[in-house]
Amino acid sequence: MHMRPSRRSWRTAPAALAALAVLTAGCGSTGAGDSAAGTAATGAGKPFIALSNGFIGNGWRQTMIAKFEAAAEQAQKDGLIGKYKVVNAPGENSATEQVAQIKSLLLQKPDALLIDPSSPTALKPVIQQACTAGVKVVVFDSAIDAPCAHVLQNSFADWATQAAKPLLDGIGGKGSVIVSRGVVGSQPEAEMYETTKKILAEHPGVKTVATVTGMCDGATAQKAVLGVLSSVPKVDGVIGCGDGYGVAQAFATAGKPVPAVTFETNGRALNYWKDNKIDNGSVAVMSDPGQSVAALWEALDLLDGRDVPKQLTFPIVLVEQKDLDAWAGALKPDEYAAWPWTRELFRQQVEAVKSGGEPVRPPIPSAAG
Structure with a gap:
């Protein structure tokens, strides 16, 4: 891989x-x-x-x-x-x-x-x-x-594409986003980040207001995103690689509405997405x-x-809004799709x-x- x-x-x-x-x-x-x-x-x-x-x-x-x-x-x-x-x-x-x-x-x-x-x-x-x-x-x-x-x-290119395109379409192709990168310096992260940048370039109505290193890990992404929220304007989406549960916690801690995010594909994240009735372009995607x-x-x-x-x-495994109920009902909290x-x-x-x-x-x- x-x-x-x-x-x-x-x-x-x-x-x-x-x-x-x-x-x-x-x-x-x-x-x-x-x-x-x-x-x-x-x-x-x-x-x-x-x-x-x-x-x-x-x-x-x-x-x-x-x-x-x-x-x-x-x-x-x-x-x-x-x-x-x-x-x-x-x-x-x-x-x-x-x-x-x-x-x-x-x-x-x-x-x-x-x-x-x-x-x-x-x-x-x-x-x-x-x-x-x-x-x-x-x-x-x-x-x-x-x-x-x-x-x-x-395919890491597919992973990055499905993490970004449905989310950007979900926010109407305009607004402000944060990009949460993975393991910077690694080959897969470089491939994913280049793919993300190409997709963002195809959406001139979308502005990247911050880039953080979330390591494709919810806890790490939560801290990284929380660290920049006080210095950025309204955020419509956070493009990540399966760290959305932590990103959502960061926004909740900051007292801000949860934007469209890239959730993990485990039962805990999917049921959080479902139970909070988040319908804003969020997706879940991982290998x-x-x-x-x-x-x-x-x-x-x-x-x-x-x-x-x-x-x-x-x-890859992609969970969109239309399939959320089915996947959320099929997975235990720590089980991945x-x-x-x-x-x-x-x-x-x-x-x-x-x-x-x-x-x-x-x-x-x-x-x-």
């Missing part, structure tokens, strides 16, 4: 590590310190799928793991895989820890290895080691400097934690010898990528689970 200091920096949620024990206790999964759990083979001759996750300490990552485990458990029951294993690095998105983690997994001889990487470059040697050993490697949620790996990711499930289907198709492009771009990728929907999206057609839009889940 991207060159960046840390995925942790993009989606940090306070106290998120408290949920780790729940996420790593499921069938076939294991934390980095519990290498024996979930390793008993249950399907002779069926593939063993391993997932290495470079960081677990936020709600997006926890949703990603939960979705993968649910899909892998069902795939095991359906006889598609023999076993699966998840290993979450315990530290601060450390590439060194993840390299050691992957080497340990390779000793267990998985047929396919899925990786949400801590670094776009540092994992290259161990990924090459896996490929040389005949392991199918699927990297998701990030770009990677490893030519032998297949890569599945979301899709369901990428882990799509990566599972990609690994199985690669093992089956199917033709899958080395690079796949899957759709994820597309429910079935194997058939995955294959349809692969064909759309090959043909350059419209991306597949899976249905909105009907209930939290």
